[in-house]
Amino acid sequence: MGGFTHASRALRLSQSTISQHIKQLETSLGCQLFIRVGKRVLLTEAGQILCEHCERILQDVKHAEMAIQDMNGLQRGKVRFGSGATTLIYQLPPVLEAFQTKHPNIELVIVSETTDQMVRDVLAHRLDLALVMMPAAENDLQIRPLHREELLIALPRRHPLTRKPALSIEDLRSLRFILYEKKTVMRSLVDGFFTRLGIEPQIAMVMENIEAIKSLVASGLGASVLPEHAVGDDALDKKVKLMRIHRQSLHRQMALATLKSAYVPHAVNALSDLIANELGN
Numbered sequence: 001m002g003g004f005t006h007a008s009r010a011l012r013l014s015q016s017t018i019s020q021h022i023k024q025l026e027t028s029l030g031c032q033l034f035i036r037v038g039k040r041v042l043l044t045e046a047g048q049i050l051c052e053h054c055e056r057i058l059q060d061v062k063h064a065e066m067a068i069q070d071m072n073g074l075q076r077g078k079v080r081f082g083s084g085a086t087t088l089i090y091q092l093p094p095v096l097e098a099f100q101t102k103h104p105n106i107e108l109v110i111v112s113e114t115t116d117q118m119v120r121d122v123l124a125h126r127l128d129l130a131l132v133m134m135p136a137a138e139n140d141l142q143i144r145p146l147h148r149e150e151l152l153i154a155l156p157r158r159h160p161l162t163r164k165p166a167l168s169i170e171d172l173r174s175l176r177f178i179l180y181e182k183k184t185v186m187r188s189l190v191d192g193f194f195t196r197l198g199i200e201p202q203i204a205m206v207m208e209n210i211e212a213i214k215s216l217v218a219s220g221l222g223a224s225v226l227p228e229h230a231v232g233d234d235a236l237d238k239k240v241k242l243m244r245i246h247r248q249s250l251h252r253q254m255a256l257a258t259l260k261s262a263y264v265p266h267a268v269n270a271l272s273d274l275i276a277n278e279l280g281n
Contacts, residue, residue: 022034029046029050031044031046032044032046032047033046033047033050034047052124055124055125055126056124056125058125059125077106077107077265077267078106078107078108078109079106079107079108079109079128079129079265079267079268079271080109080111080126080127080128080129081108081109081110081111081127081128081129081130081131081271082110082111082112082113082118082121082122082127082129082130082131082132083110083111083112083118083130083131084112084113084114084115084131084133084210085112085209085210085211086210086211086226086227086229086230087131087227087229087254088110088112089211090229090230090232091229091278091279092131092275092278094278095274095275095278095279096108096110098274099270099271099274102270103267103270106267108271111127114184114185114186114208115132115133115136115184115185115186116183116184116185118130118131118132118257119132119136119138119141119257122141122257122258122259123138123140123141123259125259128258128259128265128268129256129257129258129268129271129272130256130257130258131146131254131255131256131257131275131279132185132254132255132256132257133185133186133189133252133253133254133255134185134252134253134254134255135185136185136255136257139260140259140260141257141258141259141260142257142258142259142260142261142264143255143256143257144255144256144257144258144272144276145253145254145255146253146254146255146256146275146276146279146280147254147279147280148251148252148253148254149227149228149229149251149252149254150227150228150249150250150251151189151190151193151225151226151227151228151250151251151252152225152226152227152228152242152243152244152250153167153172153175153223153224153225153242153243153244153245154213154214154217154223154224154225154226154230154231154240154241154242154243155175155217155223155240155241155243156217156218156219156220156239156240156241157218157238157239157240157241158220158239159220159223159241161175161243162241162243164243166243166244166245166246167243167244167245167246168245168246169197169198169199169245169246169248172194172197172199172201172245173199173202175201175202175222175223176202176203176204176222176223177201177202177203177204177222177223177224177225178203178204178205178206178207178213178216178217178221178222178223178224179201179203179205179206179224179225180206180207180208180213181206181207181208182206184208186252189250189252190225190250193225193250197245197248204221204222205221205222210226210227210230213226214226214230214231214237214240217240218237218239218240219239225250226240226242227252228242230242254279256272256275256276258272
């Protein structure tokens, strides 16, 4: 929250007018919506609930506007799209460029987040479309499966094991891993894989950003498990080698997620189709 001063500037209203409206709203609802903590103004639990409903209302208004524009053959509006950072860097630029070329008047807002956060953002109407990793089982989500991507063991290129054609299960036991935060989709997938192999990995560090993990691997601080497309041709990437495990493989299923709705704006469908054509099975 930016406080009432920020709100007054954004709305071009005096602070006293904003305070009066808030007081009237709190009286009408019979509960407090804001609390002051030092110089900050924070939402109460009731305020957070109201905020979430307001976001849905604003999203419905936006969808109504886009529905009318679609009906009139217009191409204006906003699409809020979420994706993991690595996919965004290595796979999506041509798709996003094609979308903006075809729909130059659509404002494309791109957010880079984890699957878990993007699912929450779609459900809360903060994203219109998200490229997520399965499973993302939510009754209120519409899931469009895409490609399966292989996950490989990432090692510093100077590591002695990179001379081998493939890693053994015993090799994995000797490594210290930089893995993802617990209770995320990616970590659950990796943990399940190690469990199937009968391995309890040595964990050196835990973080969520794949690009940061890749940088640490390149510096020789540990091994990791990275998507196949995460290593490109730049100077940093050349310090990392992706390796397979002998007679073992791990894949992740990617999918597009939208909120189940009777109406999906044309622009959202158009972006979904472009991504599916590029990253489909």
